[in-house]
Amino acid sequence: MSAASAIAVLERNWRGSYTVPAAGLYPHQWSWDSAFIAIGLRHVSARRAQQELESLFAAQWDDGRLPQIVFTRDNDGAYSPGPLFWRSERIPGHPPMSTAGLVQPPNHAWAVQLVHEADPAESARRGFLERVYPALLRWHDYLRTIRGGPNGLTFLVHPWETGMDNAPTWDAPLAALPEVDLGEIERPDLQHADQSERPSNAEYSRYLYLAAANRDEWDVSAAPFRVVDPLANALLARSEEALAAIAAEIGQSPEPHRAERARLTTALDALWDAELGCYVPWDDVAGRPLRARTVSGISPIVLAGLPRADELVATLRGPHFALGEAVLVPSYDLLASDFDPSLYWRGPSWFNMAWLVAEGLAVNGADDDARRLRADLAALAEPSGYAEYLDPWTAAPHGTRSFSWTAALALDALSR
Ligand code: 2M8
Helix, strand or coil: CCHHHHHHHHHHCECCCCECCECCCECCEEHHHHHHHHHHHCCCCHHHHHHHHHHHHCCCCCCCCCCCEECCCCCHHHCCCCHHHHCHHHCCCCCCCCECCCCCCCCHHHHHHHHHHHCHHHHHHCCHHHHHHHHHHHHHHHHHCCCECHHHCECECCHHHHCCCCCHHHHHHHHCCCCCCCCCCCCHHHHCCCHHHCCCHHHHHHHHHHHHHHHHCCCHHHCCCCEECHHHHHHHHHHHHHHHHHHHHCCCCCHHHHHHHHHHHHHHHHHEECCCCEECCEECCCCEECCCCEHHHCHHHHCCCCCCHHHHHHHHHCCCCCCCCCCCCECECCCCCCCCCCCCCCCCEEHHHHHHHHHHHHHCCCHHHHHHHHHHHHHHHCCCCCCCEECCCCCCEECCCCCHHHHHHHHHHHCC
16 A cells, blocks of 8 residues: 555545545544544644644533534535534534534544654644643543443443444334434435445434434433443543543643543443453443444453453454454454445444554554554555445445545554
8 A cells, every 4th residue: 555545535635624534425524533534644744633633622512522523614415414403503512613412432532642642842842732631631521420321431322422323233222212204314425325335214313313302402311312332431441541641741640540541441341241252332221231242342452451352352353253354353243144244334344443453452462463454454445445444255345435534544554
């Protein structure tokens, strides 16, 4: 792979202070995409990577929330639901720009740490860490308090918040919602991707119902969909580790962050499923675990020294994820009866998940696996046209092309 073609994708999707995930399908700024994108951009320009993150932090709500989407002005019809649906300007505590009211997984402090480390001199010159540390503190406080759920873990109120929108684990909590018939649903996404690769209309009507519920009523503790997801909590713990490093750099105490990282790591154990050999989400409305093997359940491997790391590596190498045989890391159990190799988060391999798993393998002593996975990630991105996701058996590209985090993380893998 040549770095030049990945950089060209990031150039094309750059909008002056942030990067859109894909020009057609996702024409605004997305929260966790920006953090992944910054991790790649730091190899192109540390300054630009800082800007990518800071433009997201500028859209922080008064309650500390970093929004799922920051809307590009005058672009309403391009993506649904857009700024007219969210009408954030009418909601108390809104930021100066128009945003969605939901959140996404908290990989931001981790990205800040990596961006800083790419060019500490430039970071110091701009006072980058000093400026963003307070925003990160408020973000984590929001997740700890307003989103504080069972076992002291953070909970999410919409499949969009999990980042893995139509993962099979969300089928049951979505099916338990009241019947909603919203009539004709706007689907601008289908102009850019085939219906067979996107969530169904039935799923979309539930997504919109839940989005409206969480827009107008801000008591998230009573939200009709409440899940505790391994991925969000693993990233929160990893980001606390990053906050410890950031705090130490700027003369603050790293101790509270170390303690929080340890607390979350222990708390995650409540989600462990010994029979499946991975973590599973908790449905806090039904009061039961959502038992299936997804890559979210593998993601706590990003925590160095995780007591379950060896068990996760064994699950990865086993038939359900086939590490080393399958393409990258499938998003869902290869042996599940409803595994689908081309449908979004119901089977395909995603580059961001491969990146996370490679990080985890590297910090938990599986260096050879990590090296191989990073090499595959870098090798597969360019020939796929920087696809959104790949068939885990054939590597056939699916979803949109020229997808920013694919280009950014391939660039990062290449530079390791
Ligand atoms: C996908 O989610 C958005 C909603 O947030 C969508 O389907 O329209 C997911 O893959 C999510 O993880 C990602 O952040 C977003 C933008 O790339 O697209």
